[in-house]
Amino acid sequence: MDSADIARSLIDSAGGDAERVRETIERIGAEEAAAFLVAELTGRVETGTLPEGVTEVQLVLDGARPVPYVLSIGRRGAGGRPGELADPEVVLSQDVTEVTRSLFGPPGCQDSATRRVRWRDHDDPKVYFAPPPAFPAVERLLAALDGRGAPGLAELALRHGSDKWGIHEYTPHYEHHFARYRDRPVTVVEIGVGGYDDPEAGGGSLRMWKRYFRRGLVHGVDITDKSSHTEPRVTTSVADQSDLASLAALADRIGPIDIVIDDGSHVSAHVVTAFSTLFPRLRPGGLYVVEDLQTSYWPSFSGSYAEDADTSMGFLKRLVDGLNHAEYPAKAGRPPRPTDHEVGGLHFYHNLAFVEKRANSGHGGISRLREAG
Ligand SMILES: C[S@@+](CC[C@H](N)C(=O)[O-])C[C@H]1O[C@@H](n2cnc3c(N)ncnc32)[C@H](O)[C@@H]1O
Known part of the structure; x- marks a missing residue:
């Protein structure tokens, strides 16, 4: 399948139920679908006003075969590569069909029922007063997933x-x-x-x-x-x-x-x-x-x-x-x-x-x- 076919299949299936999305992803291949979804997601992250520094987020697209990605989010943009972090500051996991429907489904399809955000323990109380750059970076990532804050x-x-x-x-x-x-x-x-x-x-x-x-x-x-x-x-x-x-x-x-x-x-x-x-x-x-x-x-x-x-x-x-x-x-x-x-x-x-x-x-x-x- 070329990129335009993958795009059309995922967008069309996102208008249907989770089962239809699952079948489409199986047809495309879990890795290819994940690469497409991550490129779309990171392209939608509004990074312009983030503080300096780059945050690495472990993303897991859950499905028949979970696909792990490392996302890098900084003021100059966001991107992703397949792989795992040894000691991630934050792990975000979500069912891949839910991610697909959130990104490409019609309005009202956005959901986060299967989403888990697990932070590394912050045992320093300073985080209450001086949030680390990862906090706003992850917020922008979730906004992109949920379709919030799209620019005009x-x-x-x-x-x-x-x-x-x-x-x-x-x-x-x-x-x-x-x-x-x-x-x-x-x-x-x-x-x-x-x-x-x-x-x-x-x-x-x-x-x-x-x-x-x-x-x-x-x-x-x-x-x-x-x-x-x-x-x-x-x-x-x-x-x-x-x-x-x-x-x-x-x-x-x-x-x-x-x-x-x-x-x-x-x-x-x-x-x-x-x-x-x-x-x-x-x-x-x-x-x-x-x-x-x-x-x-x-x-x-x-x-x-x-x-x-x-x-x-x-x-x-x-x-x-x-x-x-x-x-x-x-x-x-x-x-x-x-x-x-x-x-x-x-x-x-x-x-x-x-x-x-x-x-x-x-x-x-x-x-x-x-x-x-
Ligand atoms: C004003 S620019 C397009 C700007 C762009 N749409 C934007 O908003 O950023 C015009 C473009 O039309 C292309 N162009 C000129 N004559 C053309 C033709 N006969 N057929 C197709 N494209 C043509 C030029 O090569 C040029 O890249």
């Missing part, structure tokens, strides 16, 4: 180096529209990984989406090979958004998509090609987001200031008419568009648009009035 998108954008907050003020709009997807097992595709022709640069927004969508799979698409940013729950592909065939092949590999974010070339014709290829691949209820629409006006991006221009903004504005396609009289001769019945809502912000995929079947009702005049 602006914080994640700054932390991971995406311009979605700062240069642009997109994150509040993303928070507003993405909130209902946050706890769902979504498939997210972003065109534009960042860093342009440097294969090592960019990836900030992919890591931001991964942290935000705790049950999500994130696919980054770029014209440059960005495979250095592949990690559990994040994959990257090379495709040119101006090339319909390469995008369609990519979409076939990914399968149904819940959210597309176009932050790629920002050339109007490319934006329209990507939309025309990927919007049909969205699941009903999905969202298609286009960023940096300022370029649709700029001649340097083949843009235009004309109101009815053949640009990305012109294309999106025509989708607004499509919302009301049923109100056009036959004599207006408006050609039907495939999006007329599938775009159910549009939201425009400064340089940013959200297109909702949902059935658009309403009409004004009185055809006599529509056709008159």
Whole structure:
């Protein structure tokens, strides 16, 4: 099983009961599943305000075969390696199915009924007044396990180096529209990984989406090979958004998509090609987001200031008419568009648009009035 298969299997099974999770872990293999869970858990630990020093925690994922891990938690981050400590300061053990459901299950699945935290004896009363660094480190670890204290998108954008907050003020709009997807097992595709022709640069927004969508799979698409940013729950592909065939092949590999974010070339014709290829691949209820629409006006991006221009903004504005396609009289001769019945809502912000995929079947009702005049 590759990493994306492991992610999808664990996330899917976490929506079911403990038995289903147990069977899934058996199929994946206890060690492989543990490695995946520990990477996820340590990636979620909020370490930024911890005191100096590194705390080592003995973690035991209990199951048919208990898997021991040594976690290292310090201000600069957290990580884990398989193994045991000779004289651990603290041992945390929890049933592996409960850990899986806590990390990847829908809201309400988080539990700690099988959790044990055993501290080494603290026979020095000083611990009451001067807690050792292990105390806050373990608290952050448990918060990560229980889904407490997840940061917001602006914080994640700054932390991971995406311009979605700062240069642009997109994150509040993303928070507003993405909130209902946050706890769902979504498939997210972003065109534009960042860093342009440097294969090592960019990836900030992919890591931001991964942290935000705790049950999500994130696919980054770029014209440059960005495979250095592949990690559990994040994959990257090379495709040119101006090339319909390469995008369609990519979409076939990914399968149904819940959210597309176009932050790629920002050339109007490319934006329209990507939309025309990927919007049909969205699941009903999905969202298609286009960023940096300022370029649709700029001649340097083949843009235009004309109101009815053949640009990305012109294309999106025509989708607004499509919302009301049923109100056009036959004599207006408006050609039907495939999006007329599938775009159910549009939201425009400064340089940013959200297109909702949902059935658009309403009409004004009185055809006599529509056709008159
Ligand atoms: C603005 S950056 C993306 C920033 C990133 N999404 C973030 O928020 O951190 C734009 C990226 O789009 C990529 N790109 C440019 N033209 C493209 C095309 N035709 N198809 C796919 N990607 C393209 C560039 O290589 C660059 O890495």
